[in-house]
Amino acid sequence: CHLPAGSVWCVGLVCVPPQVSWIRDCPIQYEKVGADVTMKCGSMDWDAAVTWTVNGTDINESLLNGSYLILKNVNLSQSGQYACYEGSSWHLKYQTYLRVGMPPKEPVLMCRSNNYPKGFYCSWHLPTPTYIPNTFNISVIHGTKDMVCERDAIPKNRCHIRYLQLFSTVKYKVTLTVTNALGRNSTTLTFDEFAIVKPDPPESVVAKPVPNNPRRLEVSWQNPSSWPDPESFPLKFFLRYRPLILDQWQHVELSDGTSHTITDAYAGKEYIIQVAAKDNDIGTWSDWSVAVHAHPWTEEPKHLNHGETTSASTSSFMAPPTTKICDKGAVVGSGAVAVCWTAGLVVAAYSVLFI
Amino acid sequence: MAAADSPSAALRRRDLCSRGIRLAGKMRVDVIDLLDAYVERQGLDVSSLDSSVAAVEGVPLAAVERWDEQTGTQRLLENLAAYRAFRALLAQMLEEQREQLGEADAGLGRALASVLLQVSAFTYHLEELLRLESRGEGEEEEDRPAPPPRLSIFEQKLRGLGVLRELAQWAVRSARDLRQLSKPSPATGTAAGLAESP
Numbered sequence: 001c002h003l004p005a006g007s008v009w010c011v012g013l014v015c016v017p018p019q020v021s022w023i024r025d026c027p028i029q030y031e032k033v034g035a036d037v038t039m040k041c042g043s044m045d046w047d048a049a050v051t052w053t054v055n056g057t058d059i060n061e062s063l064l065n066g067s068y069l070i071l072k073n074v075n076l077s078q079s080g081q082y083a084c085y086e087g088s089s090w091h092l093k094y095q096t097y098l099r100v101g102m103p104p105k106e107p108v109l110m111c112r113s114n115n116y117p118k119g120f121y122c123s124w125h126l127p128t129p130t131y132i133p134n135t136f137n138i139s140v141i142h143g144t145k146d147m148v149c150e151r152d153a154i155p156k157n158r159c160h161i162r163y164l165q166l167f168s169t170v171k172y173k174v175t176l177t178v179t180n181a182l183g184r185n186s187t188t189l190t191f192d193e194f195a196i197v198k199p200d201p202p203e204s205v206v207a208k209p210v211p212n213n214p215r216r217l218e219v220s221w222q223n224p225s226s227w228p229d230p231e232s233f234p235l236k237f238f239l240r241y242r243p244l245i246l247d248q249w250q251h252v253e254l255s256d257g258t259s260h261t262i263t264d265a266y267a268g269k270e271y272i273i274q275v276a277a278k279d280n281d282i283g284t285w286s287d288w289s290v291a292v293h294a295h296p297w298t299e300e301p302k303h304l305n306h307g308e309t310t311s312a313s314t315s316s317f318m319a320p321p322t323t324k325i326c327d328k329g330a331v332v333g334s335g336a337v338a339v340c341w342t343a344g345l346v347v348a349a350y351s352v353l354f355i
Numbered sequence: 356m357a358a359a360d361s362p363s364a365a366l367r368r369r370d371l372c373s374r375g376i377r378l379a380g381k382m383r384v385d386v387i388d389l390l391d392a393y394v395e396r397q398g399l400d401v402s403s404l405d406s407s408v409a410a411v412e413g414v415p416l417a418a419v420e421r422w423d424e425q426t427g428t429q430r431l432l433e434n435l436a437a438y439r440a441f442r443a444l445l446a447q448m449l450e451e452q453r454e455q456l457g458e459a460d461a462g463l464g465r466a467l468a469s470v471l472l473q474v475s476a477f478t479y480h481l482e483e484l485l486r487l488e489s490r491g492e493g494e495e496e497e498d499r500p501a502p503p504p505r506l507s508i509f510e511q512k513l514r515g516l517g518v519l520r521e522l523a524q525w526a527v528r529s530a531r532d533l534r535q536l537s538k539p540s541p542a543t544g545t546a547a548g549l550a551e552s553p
Contacts, residue, residue, distance in 0.1 A: 166420075167417040167418055167419060167524050169416075169521060194527070232531050234534070281383055281530065
């Protein structure tokens with residue numbers, strides 16, 4: 001399997017060296033989707049009798065021009081192993097892997113510090129697939145200093161930079177260049193140290209009813225575990241909550257502590273609650289935490305017998321779990337639903353809730 | 356250990372630190388507002404000036420390497436030196452502002468004066484904190500720096516921009532420095548950093 005030295009590929013009247021790399025001594029020929037491709041059968045003359053195959057299947061002679069194989073307007077399905085044999089002897093005269101793809105478009109690059117003041121990371125992706133291998137090269141410059149961006153093993157499209165300086169007004173310039181056999185493209189981000197600070201969302205958000213307080217919910221959470229020094233770099237928080245049946249969120253901004261008591265909840269309604277975090281002075285708000293659901297405390301209906309009940313619905317018309325019936329004061333996690341196991345009647349069927 | 360270890364000194368230090376943190380926070384908010392107003396009133400195109408403003412002579416840089424390894428005294432001394440310099444620079448800016456605009460832009464002048472006042476108050480806080488250390492280091496204000504050379508009006512504007520940008524950055528750093536200082540030391544219950552000073 002070989003490629004004749006000095007061979008060129010011609011499209012119409014224009015002849016260009018082919019985009020070729022090699023796999024197991026066989027050339028890989030890269031072509032852009034929509035290109036016209038001409039393959040020569042090694043050193044065979046134009047008028048020699050030859051047979052072309054793709055992935056072992058004979059190619060219709062209508063695609064030949066003499067001994068040349070002509071593929072017009074190639075598409076992705078035409079990628080494969082092409083081989084050419086001498087007509088009488090069936091000697092293999094030429095073989096290549098054709099890979100049809102696209103040059104890379106401008107890559108999408110994002111840099112963010114979720115562990116300030118340790119460092120930041122940059123991640124990237126291509127807006128559309130190229131169908132052929134790409135290599136990414138990233139350079140990070142702070143003022144005039146080149147910085148090392150350590151690549152992750154997984155995911156491969158991310159690297160980490162440690163801050164060498166803190167509180168600097170000098171901008172960071174990150175350039176990502178993507179290259180494949182059909183072309184290259186690049187994008188550059190320039191930013192301030194403070195601008196990319198964005199913590200991860202708060203963790204372990206818990207919402208509890210307050211006994212004997214039908215309009216209160218106690219919400220607590222923890223700093224994101226990725227935030228390394230909350231004592232020196234404290235976070236402030238944004239809490240939003242709404243009854244499940246309403247679209248309108250209520251918001252509270254909190255600069256101290258990791259808990260808050262909602263005092264204006266609608267009695268008996270199931271609430272959805274989320275928290276976001278931000279460095280006290282710099283950067284932007286995190287994404288919202290995973291939503292938690294909770295009901296304010298409700299008085300246990302006295303007219304009901306304590307029978308075995310199973311309730312696993314999030315419907316706001318179901319009776320909210322009370323701490324007594326469910327023995328479950330807290331509801332944790334996304335879409336968590338209190339499941340109450342008692343004996344007897346379905347409490348929900350008797351409950352009518354008012355706002 | 357000096358007076359820094361007595362419970363009342365520790366309390367006093369913690370109080371000074373927490374008030375200093377609040378002052379720094381307010382100062383940053385005001386400086387950011389002032390920066391916006393300054394850029395607008397002076398007709399500066401910030402994006403085209405980034406490289407020219409990067410390092411203006413005489414403006415103390417907030418950028419620091421190995422920040423987390425600094426001792427308490429180091430933090431206080433660097434802060435103090437910076438705010439003393441800012442006090443002089445802001446006073447100079449205020450004077451130039453009055454010369455250039457007279458009473459035409461009193462709002463900007465007032466905002467500048469207010470920030471200058473906050474810088475002075477913050478400097479006082481830092482001096483108090485250093486005094487608590489009773490080590491005498493940096494307590495005395497060094498000789499006033501020589502007045503900056505006469506600049507063209509454009510250079511004055513550029514320096515003003517550099518001063519405000521760097522001051523905004525310092526306000527963030529100072530709050531973090533003071534938080535480091537007010538961290539209780541596990542061994543003595545006193546503020547971390549000060550005890551480890553050389």
